Every structure is written in C-alpha cells, then in structure tokens.
Ligand SMILES: *[C@@H]1O[C@H](CO)[C@@H](O)[C@H](O)[C@H]1NC(C)=O
C-alpha cells in the first residue's frame with residue numbers, strides 16, 4: 536500500500552511540476568516525497584505542512600516558506616471565511632493571515648458543528664483588532680458576533696480584545712451549530728483576528744458555570760473589560776448594553792476575594808466622573824457588581840460600584856461566594872464619551888481563610 540501511494544504521489548508530482556521548474560532527477564522527487572505532509576516551520580516560526588504548491592492553493596493555505604530543499608512549500612492551512620469545522624482547538628483567522636490584516640467591507644463567517652457530547656465552546660481571542668465603537672459605545676463600524684440557537688443574547692464585540700476569552704453555551708440537546716462572524720465596514724483601518732475555538736464536553740470540569748461569559752480558574756489574575764485600553768479622546772472605550780458575569784473558581788481553603796485596580800487608575804465605569812460612588816448612587820448610569828464589597832471585607836459592604844475609583848483606595852474585598860464580578864452598561868454613552876471613559880482593568884486575588 537505504501538509503495539503504491541508513493542508511486543501515485545510521484546506520478547502526481549511529475550504531472551504537477553512538468554511545466555514548472557522541474558527537478559533534474561528522480562532523487563529530487565524522492566526528496567519531496569520524503570517531506571510531503573510532514574511538519575515544517577515557516578516565517579515567524581509558524582508551523583505548517585510541507586506540500587506541493589498546487590495542493591496548498593487547493594486547501595486555501597498560505598505559503599509561509601520553502602521545504603523539501605526548496606521543492607515544496609511550507610503551507611499554513613487556515614480556518615477562515617466560509618469554513619466549517621467539528622474539530623477541537625480550531626483557530627479562526629482573518630483571510631490574509633499571517634501576512635496582513637483586512638481592509639474593506641466584508642462579512643466573514645465560520646461554523647462550528649455541534650457534537651452530541653459538547654456543551655460549551657471556549658473562545659480565546661488571541662489576536663483581535665477591529666474598529667473602535669462609536670460615541671455611543673456601539674459596534675457600528677465593525678462587529679464580532681457569536682450566534683447559537685440556545686441561551687442568552689449574543690455579545691457583540693469590537694475594538695481591541697486580544698487576550699480576552701468567552702464561553703458559549705451550546706445546549707445539551709440541540710444539534711444546532713454555532714456561527715462566528717466578523718463584519719468589517721470600510722477601509723479606514725486594517726483588522727486582524729486569531730480566535731482559538733475549544734470544545735468542552737458536557738460534565739467536564741472545564742465547563743464554566745451557567746451564566747458566566749468569562750471564567751477564571753486561578754488564585755490571581757487580571758480581568759479587563761472588553762476593549763480596555765488607553766483613553767480615546769471624546770470616545771468611550773467600553774461597550775454599551777453589556778450585562779454579563781465574570782466568574783472565578785473558588786480555590787480550596789480560600790474565603791474571600793480582593794479586587795484592585797492594575798494599573799492604579801484603571802477604573803472608569805459610569806458616572807460620577809471625578810471620583811467613585813457605591814450602591815444606589817450607581818443606579819443612574821453604568822456600574823459593576825461585587826456583592827457586599829468593602830475596603831476590609833469585614834463589614835457588610837455595598838453591591839454596586841461606579842465612577843472613576845473603587846471605594847477609597849481602589850480596593851474591594853468580598854466574602855460572598857461564588858466569586859462573581861457582574862458587569863452592566865446601559866445604552867446611552869453620551870457622558871461616558873464626553874469623559875473618554877476607558878473601562879476597567881482589575882486584578883483579583885483570592886485570600887486564604889484566617890479563622
Ligand atoms: C485600504 O485600502 C485603500 C484602497 O486600496 C487605501 O486607500 C487605504 O489607505 C487602505 N487603508 C489602510 C488602513 O491600509
């Protein structure tokens with residue numbers, strides 16, 4: 536069988552390269568065959584597969600270098616617009632990846648098929664640069680959307696979200712796929728994305744608890760609002776109409792959680808714009824929720840926090856389990872834009888039980 540295949544490939548190789556720069560000897564064909572379908576390293580240390588150039592084009596792959604002593608090309612197979620997958624850990628990239636970003640108007644959509652025993656997807660936004668939201672905090676130029684037929688309303692993202700992740704509920708029963716789409720509008724900027732899609736089995740310990748868009752499983756980590764970044768003058772960075780939960784797995788023998796800004800002035804979420812506020816004062820505009828949060832964690836604190844500071848020292852401690860940060864923003868970002876609000880970048884640290 537192996538010999539038969541080799542002869543087959545050899546024949547294909549001969550036919551394919553006849554008109555092109557033809558290797559001078561059978562030894563060179565053997566060389567290509569030896570490398571055919573083996574791994575190779577191309578530009579930027581990316582991993583590809585050694586193929587004949589025609590094969591790489593057929594698979595809509597990218598030529599990232601040479602292989603087989605220059606007779607093959609190191610081909611990066613891409614999962615991009617129009618693709619459909621049922622594999623685990625597929626990486627959805629922009630069509631021009633890895634060479635450049637997208638400039639223009641386009642809708643790029645991929646489908647993740649539902650397997651019976653898969654309940655959730657985890658999306659890791661490894662690279663993610665789309666156009667910024669408008670003055671109302673809405674993704675009116677570019678948008679990233681996830682559509683599944685079950686569960687909550689889908690999030691719409693735009694801006695810069697590299698390093699963020701999200702969990703998508705696929706439902707236990709339904710056989711419906713999940714569709715990821717990137718809509719880009721106009722040529723004012725170039726967009727790039729690289730999104731790892733991991734499948735999570737039902738009953739698996741990797742499942743995020745129900746209702747958690749983000750889920751962290753370590754004793755300390757940095758949590759940022761979507762599109763957090765340096766202020767853009769006259770424009771809000773955080774998105775409007777958000778309502779989601781960030782959940783933290785409680786480590787064994789840990790009793791409370793501390794949230795603090797990192798860097799030090801990295802909280803700017805809703806009014807007031809010249810300091811912080813708590814509780815009912817936050818009802819008029821956007822806020823975050825950390826149940827019974829206080830500076831020490833030893834008293835019954837407040838649930839809602841807003842403005843440009845967290846309590847007096849940019850630190851909040853809460854003993855309420857499970858540990859959850861709820862994020863809420865309304866649909867009117869007029870004043871938030873006027874004050875160039877940036878969102879939040881907070882480090883949580885779980886604190887051990889003292890008594
Ligand atoms: C996008 O393409 C247009 C037309 O080719 C060009 O004028 C524009 O400068 C490009 N924009 C970027 C950000 O590269």
Ligand SMILES: *[C@@H]1O[C@H](CO)[C@@H](O)[C@H](O)[C@H]1NC(C)=O
Nearest residue numbers: 623624653733734735736741
């Ligand atoms: C997908 O891959 C990850 C990482 O290797 C693994 O933890 C997970 O169990 C896999 N999921 C399925 C459904 O096989």
Ligand SMILES: *[C@@H]1O[C@H](CO)[C@@H](O)[C@H](O)[C@H]1NC(C)=O
Nearest residue numbers: 820866867868869870871873
């Ligand atoms: C948004 O808020 C501003 C400032 O509070 C207000 O003047 C404006 O009427 C609001 N817009 C809408 C559509 O509610």
